[in-house]
Amino acid sequence: MVLIMCILSACKKPTENIKIVIDTDVIKYTAMINVTDGQDGSPAPANSTITISGNAASNIYELSGKKNIQLSAGMVTIGLHPSIAPTADQPISVIAEINAPGYNKESRQITFSAEKKQQVVNIQLTRTGSTAPPVVTPPPPVYNNVSLTFTGRCPNRTDVEIRPSVYVYFRAAGSNAAFQYLGYMDKGNISTNLLAQNASYDFQIVFGGETYKVNQKIDQTAYNLTIDMPAACNF
Amino acid sequence: MKLFRCTLILSLILVIQQLKAQNDSSFVSLLNKKSVQLNVGTQGIGAEFIYGVLPELAVRGGLNFIPIKANDVFKISGFNSTSNVAADFYNIHAFADYVPFKNAAWFRMVGGFSYFFKAKGNLRVIPSDDYKYGDLVLTEDQIGYVDLSVDWRGLAPYLGVAFAHTFPRKKFNINVDVGTYYLSKPKAKVVGTGLLEGNSSQTSQLQNNIKDYRWLPTVQINFNFKL
Structure with a gap:
């Protein structure tokens, strides 16, 4: 039926550019x-x-x-x-x-x-023999809410998208400071008040024994970020 | 489907014989004539009542329906899956048949409207392998499925031609309709479950891909009984 309908319409394949979206919240x-x-x-x-x-x-x-x-x-x-x-x-x-x-x-x-x-x-x-007290990391400052939507990309499968459910860490871009906890990303979505406007950040996730990073300057309230996640593409 | 194809082929043979038999092209007024016809074709099976309202014009009203189900006719590259396809097209329609040339009364122009109260195509894609997530083997419920559906429900104009006389010269004839509907703008929807739940985000892409799927050509063979 669809084929007959298409003959007169010279139309696109119905599944053209449709991705297979896979969640990781197993x-x-x-x-x-x-x-x-x-x-x-x-x-x-x-x-x-x-x-x-x-x-x-x-x-x-x-x-x-x-x-x-x-x-x-x-x-x-x-x-x-x-x-x-x-x-x-x-x-x-x-x-x-x-x-x-x-x-x-x-x-x-x-x-x-x-x-x-x-x-x-x-x-x-604690280092062996060290008596130094552990470092105390102050909590990060609070700003307005920013929404981030992450899409995991499979480098070898362009027809597949991953919606990661993972813990996200962040730090100021270019900094050597330790990554701090940003929050839990549920099915690719995370909303946070720990990001300052007009600042750039590195975001890090760890999945399947691999570390993945992406960078973004924040000057809006919502972003779609794409992050390579080959460890989520083994199917 | 096999039965449907056999019926169509047999019908075509009958039609050719009937058309040969109806080499009488002389015009006979259609006014106040009545008949009923059963039909089979690309829009399924149906029935119509025909009534002559003018010497060259008859109107007909009827219904057609086609429920199709098929398995594994669709594959996604690189993704082992089974698929179930279903299409349901149910319509009621009102057409007008006009005989434009009195010396070729076997030829008619047909126009009208149809209301598709059901016009839906559905494709369910189900992963067929044991899906492994790391060292875990997931169940079918955990993996889920993806439903792609398209709905053309609504009013659709029809334009076509018909061959063989509107009303049988004797008791019975076979005639043929060839034409096309212009369906309502389709509404697409993608719904996923389990780990495939996120595929709902593909609705807008599917909607864009099928927006031009509006022409529905039909070929229909009518078995016409004079009343």
């Missing part, structure tokens, strides 16, 4: 673990390792669905298998242990509870 209960050097706030060294233990450890996956959990720029998001959910009576806990040469071992209990689907766990490493 894992619903997540925790972003951000490991930093407690003395200067910089990301944990590249050779830092993370180990998850506890009764529920077998049900823990990296945000991209991989069993292999590793830090990238000191960050990793872990979460529960999609068929497992904590209840009000029975939260689910695991232990995250961080090891890095030259630093003391750090362990932290991470609890997934029914009422909190996302959480950020900051772990500061």
